[in-house]
Amino acid sequence: MLPFFEWVSKTAVSQAISESSWAFAAIESVHLLGLAVIGGAVLVLDLRLLGLGLRDQPIERVARDAHPWLVSSLIVMLVTGALLFSSEPVKCYNSTPFWVKMWSLFFAMIFAFTVRRRVALAGEGQVKPVWLKVVGIVSLALWFGVGAGGRWIGFSA
Amino acid sequence: MSLLPFCQWLAGTPGSIALRESLYPYPLVESTHVLTLCVFLGLAVVWDLRLLGITLTTVPASVVKRRLGPWITGGFVLMVITGGLLFYAIPVRSYQSLWFRIKAATLVLAGLNAFVFHRGIDRRIDQWDRDAVPPRAARLAGVRSLILWSVVVVCGRMIAYNWFDCDKQPHTRVVNTLAGCVVPAEAAR
Numbered sequence: 001m002l003p004f005f006e007w008v009s010k011t012a013v014s015q016a017i018s019e020s021s022w023a024f025a026a027i028e029s030v031h032l033l034g035l036a037v038i039g040g041a042v043l044v045l046d047l048r049l050l051g052l053g054l055r056d057q058p059i060e061r062v063a064r065d066a067h068p069w070l071v072s073s074l075i076v077m078l079v080t081g082a083l084l085f086s087s088e089p090v091k092c093y094n095s096t097p098f099w100v101k102m103w104s105l106f107f108a109m110i111f112a113f114t115v116r117r118r119v120a121l122a123g124e125g126q127v128k129p130v131w132l133k134v135v136g137i138v139s140l141a142l143w144f145g146v147g148a149g150g151r152w153i154g155f156s157a
Numbered sequence: 158m159s160l161l162p163f164c165q166w167l168a169g170t171p172g173s174i175a176l177r178e179s180l181y182p183y184p185l186v187e188s189t190h191v192l193t194l195c196v197f198l199g200l201a202v203v204w205d206l207r208l209l210g211i212t213l214t215t216v217p218a219s220v221v222k223r224r225l226g227p228w229i230t231g232g233f234v235l236m237v238i239t240g241g242l243l244f245y246a247i248p249v250r251s252y253q254s255l256w257f258r259i260k261a262a263t264l265v266l267a268g269l270n271a272f273v274f275h276r277g278i279d280r281r282i283d284q285w286d287r288d289a290v291p292p293r294a295a296r297l298a299g300v301r302s303l304i305l306w307s308v309v310v311v312c313g314r315m316i317a318y319n320w321f322d323c324d325k326q327p328h329t330r331v332v333n334t335l336a337g338c339v340v341p342a343e344a345a346r
Contacts, residue, residue, distance in 0.1 A: 025315060029315070032191075032311070032314050033307055033310055033311070035191075035330075036195065036198035036202055038201050039194065039195020039198070040198070040199030041199070043195060043228075044199075044203050047228070052226070053224050054213075054220070054221065054224045056214065056224070057216055061216070065213050068211075069206075069212065151192065152184075155184045
């Protein structure tokens, strides 16, 4: 896979971002603002699944309201994240936190759009309470892996 | 009044030195500060969007406030503690950072905005509790909150960059004044 990472580092986008003194910082800022939104969209439903937060509202309603925010903030995160990655792909290739982040992201996205979404839309009556909690905890753990891995890429230079 | 002597003294205390030079505690505090953003600001954004009548419009505003409020407050407390520790570890550079100063000033404005909301339209929340789109004063508070906290986040991230650091002269006089840099007259551009 290394040849791909090396190829990315030679693209025009990669060169432009790494040569600019402010581009990385600017993209990072948008990535961080997106983090707040995706954090809210994930948390508001996971807390509800755990019986916390908006616990007197139907899970299905919280899921439906949070979903567009999850999707749109995820798109912002993926686009800005890809740009950040493109500026230093070889560093990422050699970074353990980067791979922790990517695998967590892979499973977090699959989980969010399959199991978690189905369980949330099915609502309380269809799923045992303990499974709602399990889904909430698994989701939080996976997204935590994404966030913590992401922050740690910067420390392992 | 300059807080520089205080910051210089703080930087020399054993706890500040230990945290600054630590291998894991400092990055752990910083990571906690960043990830708690999801709890504090993430849920504050949900609340602001409810004030704007954009999300959770069928849920009474008072319910969103009551249920998410403790999480937002708890997240904020953790942000202040970890943020305080980060300042404690690197006091002088933070104090003389243009970004840190803009962030601090914006934090005051965000606090003021919250205060105005609680003293004003929030007191009559029972009158607009079930409105899908809350009254103008509440919507304005929501918009101001979103803008101010975005500035806080971006400035917070920028503190890490040394573009305007005092030891990276020459800067324009405006930068030096705003950042509180102590420079001999001839060094400033």
